[in-house]
Amino acid sequence: MNHPFQRRHSLWYERLLFSGLFQFILGTVCIVLLPAWQRWPDEFFAAKAQDVKLYTLMANMAAYLAVFLIIRRLRYFPNAQTISYVLPTIALSWLLVVAVLFFLRLDYSRYVLMLSFLAANLWAVVGFYVRRKFRMPKIALVPMGRALSLKDNPGAHSIVLQQPDLGSRRFDAIVADLHSDDLSAEWERFLARCTLAHIPVFHFKQMEELLTGKVRIERLAENEIGSLLPSPFYSTVKRVLDLTLALLLLPALLLVMLLFAVWIKLDSEGSVFFIQERLGFRGNPFKVYKFRSMYTNMAGQSFTEGENDPRITRVGKVIRKFRIDELPQIINVLKGDMSFIGPRPESKELSDWYEEAVPFFSYRHVVRPGISGWAQVNQGYAAEVEGMKEKLQYDFYYIKHFSLWLDILILFKTIRTVLTGYGAR
Structure with missing residues (x-):
């Protein structure tokens, strides 16, 4: 038996x-x-x-x-x-x-x-x-297909099974690549026994999403795209919360922004604000407001080139590290162009460039862009296509799990980011 x-x-x-x-x-x-x-x-x-x-x-x-x-x-x-x-x-x-x-x-x-x-x-x-x-998840990996990609994930204690049997060991879940051609009838019977014993069996993509906070975007079936549609009810609630919070914060932020505006003006020539057209909710263009952090007489590309970009001013290094350059975007929140939390908006030039290399890039516009977002607090700054692919996986996770609770978590992570300067350039 x-x-x-x-x-x-x-x-x-x-x-x-x-x-x-x-x-x-x-x-x-x-x-x-x-x-x-x-x-x-x-x-x-x-x-x-x-x-x-x-x-x-x-x-x-x-x-x-x-x-x-x-x-x-x-x-x-x-x-x-x-x-x-x-x-x-x-x-x-x-x-x-x-x-x-x-x-x-x-x-x-x-x-x-x-x-x-x-x-x-x-x-x-x-x-x-x-x-x-x-309570750290203890998962058993079926040793075939892409399930083995989770072997070294720090979010769980993973053990690769050598045969279709758990013996006396107990696990929180079994993870398998259910689409693998190498999944034999013996392993399928094993997975059925696990299910009968009330041990959850996950396809590797489900567990990967739970552990990494990213949604794979290489192949999105129509039903998966439908599952990424955010809640219309929470979209409305979120807009009310954004407007209320912006009105409460504005009096306190005005004095802070005034002090930094004077510092920027004294530090280098040029306008206090950097205004650029970005693509926002449903792909509609809008003008985003930021404190200027670069010299105006130095040309460059549409993204920061490395960690020691010579275009960044002395004040710019400080305000970029602690995200102070983002404070004027409270105006965009009041106007309804942006939210406090959401995918970061990109310029049209960058969006067109990413659109050619990254599938479904424009889908991130299904929610309002944000001052901070799930990708920013987990990944940091990303400009190249490979970094943007990973960023887009984080954005899709945010859209799929669009909720007040995820926004609260991002808020806490943003506070940590502001205090530590994580991911800044």
Whole structure:
């Protein structure tokens, strides 16, 4: 009789420990209830709690609930299970509830709120290392076809099978090139047994997308193109959010932009702004606004030539590294030409050039272009055709998974990019 296959973490106590409900309840106790109990042990369960206790508990619960939901949604995206995104989520959630309490003039215990905030950070750090040890995907690769391309992917612990049998080993998933001519009947029976044992079987392209955040574009069938059509509802919601955020940020950004405009003017001759026609939503041209970062009397091509381009001014090196040159594009967001998050718009000259070498390049115009995007925070700067092919795979992933949660993840990654200068030229 064949050895019964078992999925990883399928035992009853493993399912309990890793279940969302158990983690939520345990987190509520450690982050919300224990800090309050430590402060108010004698009156915590009193029939008539004072308003300050009630408002503090409600604030901590709201912040914890927001963190729990956001992190659970973000963790399904590639490269999202990192402490650098979890801690900012916690900080922003607690800052938001403090702002609400202050705006509504509600009394609360700062001591208990701070204890809960610190407990949430400790919980996140411990949870991150536990998850990294026990929850990194463990996948079995069927040793034929293009499934072997995932062998060295850092996003998963991959083991190449030598025969169609798992033995006593347990995996999260089985990955195979289901289109390979070398997939024998014996291996197909093996995949069927895995499915019957509730072990997911993925075609290599599906797993590659989950691990890399890119959608292959060499061959797009009609049904795949249809699956890349973004949600019309979220497109409308996203436009409302863009407009609201732009109006809130504009007063603060005006002073910052004024200071950099003066610095640019004093540093070199020429206009403060660089204005160029780009292709945007549905391929319609528009004028994009940026701070000028290059000398006006030096000719070049339509893209930055290497990391030490002599055309870049002294101020330009600073504003390009930390993306300050992009700030005037808030005008494009207000006008509706752009969004805060989306594929970066390209000039018509570059678009025509890419169109000849990269299939389906114009499909990226199905959503509004953005100041920052999935390709920018994962790949950085790209100009040559090969780099653009990879960038387009990131853009297609963004369009396919077009959602508020992916935009939030890109926002966190953008903050990291701004602080570190990653990918700038």
